[in-house]
Amino acid sequence: MTGTAVDLIWLAPALALLGFVLNGTLALTRPNSKTLVSVIGAGVLLAAFAVAVAVFSAFAGLHAEEPFVFRYWSWIPVGTLQIDFAFQVDQLSLIMLLVVTGVGSLIHLFSIGYMKEDPGYARYFAYLNLFIFFMLVLVLGASFPVMFVGWEGVGLCSYLLIGFWFSEAANATVGRKAFIMNRIGDFGFMVAMFMIFWSTGSLDFGTVFTHAPNALAAGGKTVTVITLFLFLGCTGKSAQIPLYTWLPDAMAGPTPVSALIHAATMVTAGVYLVARCNLLFAMAPVSSAVVAGVGALTALFAATMALKQWDIKKVLAYSTISQLGYMFLGVGTGAISAGIFHLVTHAFFKALLFLGSGSVIFALHRAYHHTHSHEDAQDMRNMGGLARYMPWTTALMWIATLAIAGVPPLSGFFSKDEILTSAYARGQGDVVWLVFWGLALVAALLTAFYMTRLMLYTFHGPNRTGEKEQEHLHEAPWIMTGPLLLLGIFSAAGGVINIPELYHGNAWLHHWLEPITQSSAPLLPAEHLAPATEWMLVGIAVAVALTGIVGALRLLKPEALVPAAKAPEERGFARILKNKWYVDEIYDALIVRPLVWLSREVLWKQIDQRVIDAAGVNGAARGARAIGWANRWLQNGQVGVYVAVFVVGVLLILWRATS
Amino acid sequence: MLLSPALAISAVLFVLGVAGVLFRRNAIIIFMCVELMLNAVNLTFVALAQSLGMGGQVFVFFVMAVAAAEAAVGLAIILAVYRHKQSVSLQNMNLLKDG
Numbered sequence: 001m002t003g004t005a006v007d008l009i010w011l012a013p014a015l016a017l018l019g020f021v022l023n024g025t026l027a028l029t030r031p032n033s034k035t036l037v038s039v040i041g042a043g044v045l046l047a048a049f050a051v052a053v054a055v056f057s058a059f060a061g062l063h064a065e066e067p068f069v070f071r072y073w074s075w076i077p078v079g080t081l082q083i084d085f086a087f088q089v090d091q092l093s094l095i096m097l098l099v100v101t102g103v104g105s106l107i108h109l110f111s112i113g114y115m116k117e118d119p120g121y122a123r124y125f126a127y128l129n130l131f132i133f134f135m136l137v138l139v140l141g142a143s144f145p146v147m148f149v150g151w152e153g154v155g156l157c158s159y160l161l162i163g164f165w166f167s168e169a170a171n172a173t174v175g176r177k178a179f180i181m182n183r184i185g186d187f188g189f190m191v192a193m194f195m196i197f198w199s200t201g202s203l204d205f206g207t208v209f210t211h212a213p214n215a216l217a218a219g220g221k222t223v224t225v226i227t228l229f230l231f232l233g234c235t236g237k238s239a240q241i242p243l244y245t246w247l248p249d250a251m252a253g254p255t256p257v258s259a260l261i262h263a264a265t266m267v268t269a270g271v272y273l274v275a276r277c278n279l280l281f282a283m284a285p286v287s288s289a290v291v292a293g294v295g296a297l298t299a300l301f302a303a304t305m306a307l308k309q310w311d312i313k314k315v316l317a318y319s320t321i322s323q324l325g326y327m328f329l330g331v332g333t334g335a336i337s338a339g340i341f342h343l344v345t346h347a348f349f350k351a352l353l354f355l356g357s358g359s360v361i362f363a364l365h366r367a368y369h370h371t372h373s374h375e376d377a378q379d380m381r382n383m384g385g386l387a388r389y390m391p392w393t394t395a396l397m398w399i400a401t402l403a404i405a406g407v408p409p410l411s412g413f414f415s416k417d418e419i420l421t422s423a424y425a426r427g428q429g430d431v432v433w434l435v436f437w438g439l440a441l442v443a444a445l446l447t448a449f450y451m452t453r454l455m456l457y458t459f460h461g462p463n464r465t466g467e468k469e470q471e472h473l474h475e476a477p478w479i480m481t482g483p484l485l486l487l488g489i490f491s492a493a494g495g496v497i498n499i500p501e502l503y504h505g506n507a508w509l510h511h512w513l514e515p516i517t518q519s520s521a522p523l524l525p526a527e528h529l530a531p532a533t534e535w536m537l538v539g540i541a542v543a544v545a546l547t548g549i550v551g552a553l554r555l556l557k558p559e560a561l562v563p564a565a566k567a568p569e570e571r572g573f574a575r576i577l578k579n580k581w582y583v584d585e586i587y588d589a590l591i592v593r594p595l596v597w598l599s600r601e602v603l604w605k606q607i608d609q610r611v612i613d614a615a616g617v618n619g620a621a622r623g624a625r626a627i628g629w630a631n632r633w634l635q636n637g638q639v640g641v642y643v644a645v646f647v648v649g650v651l652l653i654l655w656r657a658t659s
Numbered sequence: 660m661l662l663s664p665a666l667a668i669s670a671v672l673f674v675l676g677v678a679g680v681l682f683r684r685n686a687i688i689i690f691m692c693v694e695l696m697l698n699a700v701n702l703t704f705v706a707l708a709q710s711l712g713m714g715g716q717v718f719v720f721f722v723m724a725v726a727a728a729e730a731a732v733g734l735a736i737i738l739a740v741y742r743h744k745q746s747v748s749l750q751n752m753n754l755l756k757d758g
Contacts, residue, residue, distance in 0.1 A: 647681060
C-alpha cells in the first residue's frame with residue numbers, strides 16, 4: 001500500500017467487470033434498453049480510464065524504481081507453489097493500462113453509433129466490457145498464472161466477438177478457427193510456465209526475474225527453450241508466422257471489435273509478454289534472434305498479402321500482422337522501449353484506420369440498405385470517391401495512413417524508425433540483423449504502398465457504389481467521428497512521447513521504461529551509431545515511405561476499377577497474393593486434412609468403431625449372447641425336462657456323496 | 660427285523676414315483692406320483708423310527724400336513740389350468756418356451 005491513488009488500481013478491472021455484469025444482466029432481461037446499455041458500457045470504460053490516469057500520475061509522482069505489487073488473496077497455495085491473485089503496477093503495465101482504457105474508451109464510444117441498429121446491442125457491450133476486464137488482468141497480473149487468466153480470457157472474448165453474428169455459419173467457423181489457433185500458442189505459454197516454475201521455483205514476475213540470473217545459465221538450453229515456448233504463445237496471440245492465419249478471418253466480427261481486439265490491444269499481448277520477460281529473452285540470444293527474425297519475416301510476408309486484398313478490413317488485418325511483426329523485431333533486438341513505443345502509436349493509428357473503415361462500411365451499408373441492394377459493403381471495388389461524401393473520415397484516415405507509412409513527423413515515423421535503427425545497430429555485430437533490417441525496410445515500402453492503395457481506391461477516383469446509392473452516402477454521426485478525431489490527434493502527435501535524442505527530444509518513454517529494461521541491458525551488446533549513420537537511416541526510411549506512397553499514386557488507376565460484382569479474376573502473381581500465398585490451403589492440406597483423416601479413418605472408423613465399439617461393447621454383448629445360446633436348451637419351458645435334470649442332478653449329488 | 664423289506668418297498672415306491680413324474684404327461688398322475696414319493700419317504704421314516712427314536716414318526720406328521728396343504732393348492736392349480744386349457748396334459752403347458 002502506498003497511500004496514494006496507486007492503491008486504486010483494482011478499481012480499473014473491477015469497473016469493467018461491473019460493466020460486464022450489468023450489461024450481461026440487461027442483455028438477458030431487457031435487450032432493448034439501449035440508452036442504459038450505452039451509458040453503462042462506455043461509462044465504466046471512461047471511469048476506468050480516469051482511474052488509469054489518476055494511478056499513472058500518482059505513480060509518476062512517486063519516482064519508484066521497484067514495481068508495486070498488490071496481493072489481494074491467496075489463489076493457488078499448493079506446497080511450494082504459492083500463487084497470489086496479485087496486481088503489479090510498474091512503468092510497463094501502466095503504459096498498457098493507459099492504452100487499453102484510453103483507446104478502449106474511444107472505441108466504446110464509436111460502437112454506440114456503429115452498433116445502434118444491432119439487435120444484440122446489450123450482448124455486444126457486455127462482451128466488450130468483459131474483454132477490457134480480462135485485458136486489464138493480463139497487463140496488471142503480477143505473476144504468469146494471473147496473466148494467463150487474462151490471456152485466456154481475452155481469447156474467449158475474441159472468440160465470442162468474432163462470432164458475434166453467429167447466425168451465419170461462416171462467422172461461427174472463423175471464431176472457432178481463432179480459438180483453436182490460439183490454443184496452440186497457449187500450449188507453448190503453459191509449457192514455458194511449467195519450465196519456469198521447475199527451474200526458478202516461482203511464477204511471480206518479481207521472484208522469477210530475481211532468481212533467473214542465478215537459476216538459469218545465460219545462453220543455456222533451458223532459458224532458450226523457455227523463451228521459445230513463450231514466443232510460441234506470442235505467435236498465437238499476436239498473429240505471427242506460423243499462427244497468423246486466424247487474424248484476417250477474425251475480421252468477420254464487428255469493425256470496432258477489429259479495432260479494439262484485433263489491432264490495438266489483444267494482439268499486442270504477445271509484445272507485452274516479450275517486453276515483460278525481456279530479461280529472459282536477453283539471456284537467450286538465440287530466442288531473441290528468432291523473435292526478431294519471425295517478426296521481420298512476418299512484417300514482410302503479411303505486407304505482400306495486403307497488396308492485393310479487396311476487402312478493406314482484410315487489408316488492415318494484414319497490415320496489423322505486419323506491424324506486429326515490427327514490434328517483435330523491436331523487442332527481439334532488445335529495443336524494448338522501441339517495441340512498446342510502436343505498440344502505443346500503432347494502437348492509435350490502427351484503431352483510427354479500423355474505425356475509419358468502420359465508418360465507411362457503416363455509410364455503404366446504410367446506402368445499400370436504403371436501396372435494398374446486397375452488394376458487399378466492405379469491398380473496395382464498391383467504394384471510390386468517398387472523399388466527397390465523408391470529408392472528415394477521409395482526412396483522418398489520411399493522417400493514419402501517413403503515420404503508418406512512416407512519414408515524418410507523424411507518430412509512426414518515430415516508432416518505426418527506432419525499430420529499424422536498433423535492428424541496424426545490432427547488425428554491426430552480426431550480419432543476420434542487417435537481413436532483418438532489410439526485410440523490415442522492404443515491408444515499410446509495401447506498407448506505404450498498400451495503405452495508399454487503400455486510400456486511393458476507397459476515397460478517390462470515381463464512385464462505384466451505384467447511381468441510386470450515392471445520394472444515401474453520408475458522413476457518420478458525431479458519436480463516431482468524435483473518437484476518430486481524437487485518435488487522429490494522437491496518431492499525428494503520438495510521437496512526442498518518445499522523440500529520440502537525435503532530434504534533441506528527451507526520449508521520455510525510453511527513460512520511463514528503464515526500470516523495466518535495466519536488468520536486461522547489460523546482457524545486450526551495446527551498439528552505438530554515429531549521428532551521421534542515424535541520419536542516413538532516417539533518410540532511407542523516409543525515402544522508402546515516400547517511394548511507396550508516390551509509387552502507389554503513380555501506378556494505381558482507380559478509374560480503371562470495376563465494381564466487385566463485375567470484376568475479372570486476377571491472374572499470375574497477383575492471384576497468388578490475392579489468395580494469400582495459399583497458406584490457408586497449405587495448412588489445410590498439411591495439417592487439417594491429415595488430422596481429419598487420422599481422426600475419421602483411423603481413430604473413428606478403426607479404433608472407435610472396430611476396437612471399442614465392435615470388440616469392446618458389442619463383443620461383450622455378443623459373448624453374453626453366445627453363452628446364453630449355448631445353454632438355452634436348459635430352459636426349454638418343458639416341465640418334464642426340468643424334472644429330469646433335477647433328478648439327474650440329485651442322483652449325481654448322491655453318487656458323489658456316497659462314493 | 661422288518662427294516663430291510665420296509666426300506667426296499669419304500670425305495671421301490673419312490674422310484675415308481677420318480678418314474679411317473681418323469682415319464683407321464685397327465686398332471687393328475689404326476690401329482691399322484693409326487694404323493695407316492697412323499698409316502699415312500701414316510702415309510703422310510705417310520706421304519707427307521709424303530710431303531711433311531713421317535714423323531715422319524717413325528718416328522719411323518721409334518722410331511723402329511725405339508726402334503727395335505729400341497730394337495731389343496733396343487734389340485735386347485737390343476738383345476739384352474741383345466742378351465743383355461745381344457746386339458747391337464749403337461750405338453751400343453753409350455754408358455755415359457757420361446758415359440
